[in-house]
Amino acid sequence: MTFIESIKVCFSKYIDFNGRASRSEYxxxxxFIVLATIVADAISYKLSGLFSLATLLPSIAVATRRLHDTDRSGWWQLIALIPVLGWIAIIYFLVQEPKEPNRFGAAPTSEALSET
Structure with a gap:
């Protein structure tokens, strides 16, 4: 999946917490979020805050779908609330290989992504 495809898919699935997301999509x-936040912050703190607020749900949704790809519930994101160790754990979960077979559906493919 390319950079642009990823952004399109994540915004088209704005609040879709079902299914799976590939590592490249996530x-x-x-x-994109990091770069856009840096640019928005350089322009205005208010703009940066608005951008962060506007991308909060898509960020949570794509992280949930990414955790589904590793056969974990999206609720595992709450582990990030634990200082330091929680962040390390969630990053570890998000970088893992997809698990097959998986209770959250079929693995994301490039053909399925181009149809959305």
């Missing part, structure tokens, strides 16, 4: 979207 990490390209994270890169």
């Amino acid at each position: 990490w390209w979207f994270v890169l």
